[in-house]
Amino acid sequence: MSLGSPFDGAAAAEPPSLDGIDMLESLTWEERDRVAALCRWQRFRAGETVLDQDGDGCDVCFVVQGAVRVVSYSYSGREVSFDDVPAGGVVGEMAAIDGQPRSASVEALETGTLIGFLSGSAFLSLTTGHPQLALALMRRLASMVRRCTERIVDLSTLGAANRVQSEILRLALAQGGERGNTAVIRPIPVHADLAARVGTTRETVARILGDMARDGFLERRSGEMVVHDLARLRALVEEVRG
Structure with missing residues (x-):
């Protein structure tokens, strides 16, 4: 069960800041604030699922506080860990890009992990309208491919x-x-x-x-x-x- 919304009182009228999200650094602070206002915000406990493998959602997740782990599970239940993503990172962008089911699950590593969920359509509009952000996304995906290639070679040899x-x-x-x-x-x-x-x-x-x-x-x-x-x-x- 999640910890609920961070907006539980009058003092929390404004959404959290996205200033620490590396992928969004090319945006102005006004643009980041507008993106934050479009997000659905949620806190998670350690071990709680943020995104489900094979889920059909396409939201992109901004990790504002805490950290998450990207994992997959075999049919026998064996866990395969791909990456730990700290505050400032982004997960879930692949499903937003290709519209396919999630290829892995995402789990909170720390209690109090704060996630901003941006719809896939809003994320695509954001990237197509901001070339520097699109370039940052391409560089991130290229880095993921390189890391996966290295891991495949290691596991094979x-x-x-x-x-x-x-x-x-x-x-x-x-x-x-x-x-x-x-x-x-x-x-x-x-x-x-x-x-x-x-x-x-x-x-x-x-x-x-x-x-x-x-x-x-x-x-x-x-x-x-x-x-x-x-x-x-x-x-x-x-x-x-x-």
Whole structure:
């Protein structure tokens, strides 16, 4: 059950701001305010479904507060995780573009996650009327294709240990604050989440991370994972990728 509308009192007469949405940065603040007024706003608890896989809706979702995860489930119930989208991100644009059912589900990662739902038709009108926004959308979709291609290659050619190493390197570079040849990942990745990302089991991830720690790549501290010798880890990942 969702947390309801954020407009539950007189003090909340204005819709939330979309100023933090990266894709909309080319719009003026007046234009962003008009888009915000067109949105349906809703808060979600951690684990609650924002968008259903195979659903026929075509709304585009602006993540204003909190974070969401894009996931899919096999017929056996196994979770495959594609991406975590923090505040400032957008999900659901593919269905708005092609009118097809959702290709994945979207779930809230944090209680209090605030989503602005913009209808697919309004989103298409917005993009066709603003070339810089359309270009930002194309760049985002191109980035998604590149990431998916890389994951397909990894899943097709690498063993479980190499896939986990590759994912740790990606997190270290994308989420961690890189300092010289080390990086810090906060919070410490959950084994089940890593397993869903790289197509293996939680037990296998635990074993591989233990091996990486013994080899000097990882160090667990309070609330964070320190990745040592990024150059060596990058070289190892690139070597097995060929």
